[in-house]
Each structure stands twice: as structure tokens, then as C-alpha cells.
Amino acid sequence: MKNEVELVVYGAEVLCPSCVNLPSSKEQYEWLQAAISRKYGTEGINYKYIDIYNPPEEKPYEEFAERVIEEDMFYPVVLVEDEIVGEGNPRLKTVYKALEERGFEPQSS
Structure with a gap:
């Protein structure tokens, strides 16, 4: 593994209007x-x-939280480092790809 990676999920207690069944x-x-x-x-x-x-x-968390609201993004919004890798209904495949691009490898069972 290369180094530490931050995975941030921006969301709210209230479901986003387009995410009713999630x-x-x-x-x-x-x-x-x-x-x-x-x-x-x-x-x-x-x-x-x-x-x-x-x-x-x-600052970075406050600013991005504002952006989620202002741009009517579907939440949760998932970031790996500063890259948006999921919005509304995040896909594991996309998140995994972002982690692997940063040097993470699946563990052998």
C-alpha cells in the first residue's frame, strides 16, 4: 500500500428527494x-x-458540504481523496477502482 487515503461521505439524516427507496x-x-x-x-x-x-x-469540508446543497447533488456523495466516486447510490465497483488506483490491493482470503 502506498499511503493513507481519506474516504469522505457527505450526507444528511433526511433522505434526498430522489433517493426515497435507498x-x-x-x-x-x-x-x-x-x-x-x-x-x-x-x-x-x-x-x-x-x-x-x-x-x-x-474549510474543505464546509465548502464541499455547501456545494452538495447548492448543486442539488444526490447524497450521499462519496469522495476518495478529492475525487467524487459516488453520488446518491454509490457503486462498490467505482469506489474499489478509485482505491486500487491509489495502491490498494484486495486481501487474499
Whole structure:
């Protein structure tokens, strides 16, 4: 593995209007974390969940949370480093691809 990677999920407690039949942002965050940990282990990936309506007072998180609201993005929005890899209903395949591009390899069973 090359180094530490940050995976950030931006979401809200309220479901986005177009995501009515999907799990909540927090549930999808937990699901992603579990699926990624099973495939790549727990080392090197730092997970962060950001509530778009109550982001931490750290500039990059605050600014992106505002962007999600202003641009009417479907949430959760998943970022690996600063790359958007999922929006609304994130696909594991896309998230896995972004991690592998950053040097992560699936663990052998």
C-alpha cells in the first residue's frame, strides 16, 4: 500500500428527494466501510462522515458540504481523496477502482 487515503461521505439524516427507496446516508456510509474493510482490510483508509447541514468548521469540508446543497447533488456523495466516486447510490465497483488506483490491493482470503 502506498499511503493513507481519506474516504469522505457527505450526507444528511433526511433522505434526498430522489433517493426515497435507498438506505440513509449514514447507513450507506457504514455499509461502504464494512464492504471496503472486508476487501482491503482496515489499514490505510481513514473514513469520515460529514453531515451536509452541520459540517465541521474545517474549510474543505464546509465548502464541499455547501456545494452538495447548492448543486442539488444526490447524497450521499462519496469522495476518495478529492475525487467524487459516488453520488446518491454509490457503486462498490467505482469506489474499489478509485482505491486500487491509489495502491490498494484486495486481501487474499
